[in-house]
Amino acid sequence: MSFSLASTLPAWQALQNHYENVGKHLVLRDLFDKDSSRFNKLSHTFNGLKEEDGPIFFDFSKNLITEETVKLLVQLAKEANVEGLRDSLFNGDHINFTEGRAVYHPALRNLSDKPMKVNGEDVMPGVRSVLKHMKEFSDAIRSGTWKGYTGKPIKSIVNIGIGGSDLGPVMVTEALKPYGKQDMELHFVSNIDGTHLAEALNKCDPETTLFLIASKTFTTAETCTNAQSAKDWFLSQAKDPAHVAKHFAALSTNEKEVTAFGIDSANMFEFSDWVGGRYSVWSAIGLSVALYIGFENFEAFLGGAHAMDNYFRSTPLEENIPALAALISIWYSDFFGAQTHLVAPYDQYMHRFPAYLQQLSMESNGKAITRSGDMVNYTTGKILWGEPGTNSQHSFFQLVHQGTKLIPADFLIPIESHNPIDNNKHHRMLFSNFAAQTEALMLGKTPAEVKAEGAADEIVPHKTFVGNRPSNSIIAKKITPASLGALISFYEWVTFTEGAVWNINSFDQFGVELGKKLAKNVLSQLDAEGKVNDHDASTNGLINLFKTGF
């Protein structure tokens, strides 16, 4: 069935009725009381990983859903042709139609020997050749056989990139710190704020530092400016531009600009335009990851994502974990009116995971025009946010528990800690908080319960928790390269399914362009003499204040 607005699909209408008649009256406590098999029925296990890495368990039972809700949501996905778009994606079709490109990042982690074609051409030989280059290079740097211009091995890596050329490498190297090379210093410079570069360079020695200039386009203003300043800093000591070859590598699709910058094409790690920035940690953009955790671990990371890809591609929607997570999220966004989605990893190493998911989800689905060119009349991209537990409990969880907003949440934890200190006491405490939070959100606390604890009458409403607040619990065996790869891929497919149902193009990002263009204009005005007067009064006032100072 072809459609423009998802809200015109029969299943959408059926869900609307279901929400009015059933959904908004659901009480989680009662649902569990009535059905002793609810947990089993609404939880799923992803078994695609090796024994040391998996499985990953997904509990969807603490959601405001019934089996009927799931049925209707799956029907919505079918009517929206999620399966068709999924097949087109894996077929290498140009589903990013606004930019005329395929969406083919699964090829980067295709560790099988199966070909994957774009425009009739198998991309796998190219993918494998870049991986081979990454392996040789990372082995040479890690073993110390690669020497800097004074003959010393490399100690510090500075990745200069922003957005997808930064968030993936930062998040993954942090999440996989236990696998990292302990004596390798990693720095990530993304912000054009000179402080970011200055602080990284303060800790580096030009003789032992390798710069990775990570930019798909190699035209991003922040990255090009930071890279140039880094090169100036390096040459102020190394003097001879020939030494750049030992200390600068480029991760990009744009050979022309890389060469113009002065980086040897032998030190260029390429990828293709069918890799979106926010899906690029699997590509050459992941070189800092491979350098830090070693190529074998990087390959395991790809393998975990590949396993989730195979699962998503081949599992019927009724059982498909990423598809179900996406559909439940749509249920809250579009029928309950939830605006945000919280992700709380109970794993300190994963502290950048929510930030990474913000780009993945919000740059992908922050769109209001359907694939057919119409303005949607429903909510799309949710506001994704989060921080690790238990810290988040001591800051914003007050609002999640007792505020006025419905905030669906993902709670994530590994069973095995990398640091089982004090006889694993810390991890047991971490898990107890993980479990207690989702329980508290669901059960709440009735006025009678508060009163029974001896609260004064006027205090009872303040200590009452309405409860009935939904959450997903995701339990990994351990955060390993493979399980992390699978988790990221899970969220990619959640994002994909949401975009497919909303019928938007999840793969362009025109929304970031306008600000970039206007900033260029303002910059040229900052460099020119005199006051500006060609903006609105507020913008004129702010620019002139910066020019003249207080």
Ligand SMILES: O=P(O)(O)OC[C@H]1O[C@](O)(CO)[C@@H](O)[C@@H]1O
């Ligand atoms: O890798 P590049 O081309 O420097 O782009 C960086 C980031 O900028 C964006 O285009 C948005 O500004 C992201 O999509 C991308 O990840």
